[in-house]
Amino acid sequence: xxxxxxxxxxxxxxxxxxxxxxxxxxxxxxxxxxxxxxxxxxxxxxxxxxxxxxxxxxxxxxxxxxxxxxxxxxxxxxxxxxxxxxxxxxxxxxxxxxxxxxxxxxxxxxxxxxxxxxxxxxxxxxxxxx
Numbered sequence: 001x002x003x004x005x006x007x008x009x010x011x012x013x014x015x016x017x018x019x020x021x022x023x024x025x026x027x028x029x030x031x032x033x034x035x036x037x038x039x040x041x042x043x044x045x046x047x048x049x050x051x052x053x054x055x056x057x058x059x060x061x062x063x064x065x066x067x068x069x070x071x072x073x074x075x076x077x078x079x080x081x082x083x084x085x086x087x088x089x090x091x092x093x094x095x096x097x098x099x100x101x102x103x104x105x106x107x108x109x110x111x112x113x114x115x116x117x118x119x120x121x122x123x124x125x126x127x128x129x130x
Contacts (some may be wrong), residue, residue, distance in 0.1 A: 005044055006126035009054055010089045012037055016053065018084035018100060023077045028060040028119070030098075032086065047130040056129040060096065062122035069116055081111055095120045 012034040019031040033055040037048060049055040066073040084100035091097075095118065102113040 005046070006058075007091050008043055009034065009046070010091045012041065012054065013086045013089040016086045016089075018079070018086060018098070021077055021079050026061070026063045028063060028077065028121075030058040030060070032056070032058060046128060049130045054128065054130075057127045058096065059125050059127060060119055060121040060123075061125075064094075064120045064122070065118075067118045070118075077117070081113065082108065084115075087114070091124065094122065094124065096124055 013032065015035040016033050019033065021031075022029045033049065033051075033053045036052045037054065038052075039048070042048075046054060066077060081102040082105045083103050084098075085103060086098060087101055088097070088099040097116065097118045099116050100114070102111055102115065104111050
């Protein structure tokens with residue numbers, strides 16, 4: 001997938017999910033998948049997963065700032081719950097904003113947590129992993 005096309009595909013991640021977050025020093029990989037898509041929605045040779053979703057990793061390199069619900073965050077970002085349902089995914093050249101509805105699976109207690117995570121980084125790119 002061409003680097004700038006992930007911006008085109010960002011709206012298709014509404015109702016998609018966050019699978020995992022790996023945060024090491026100033027770099028982060030967010031594994032995520034879009035909602036189901038039709039092949040007609042594709043603008044290039046992007047491959048869909050077996051469940052008709054764009055699936056892969058959002059790479060953020062040399063992170064400058066992280067905020068959660070508009071509060072600066074200085075720790076290591078990690079998954080506090082089993083998964084996150086993506087409400088909104090906004091992507092710019094050096095900024096990503098994810099609005100996430102967090103979910104736990106049974107037998108863990110249900111959660112009703114909504115977070116807006118905003119990250120600025122020197123380099124943001126997508127790795128498609130169908």
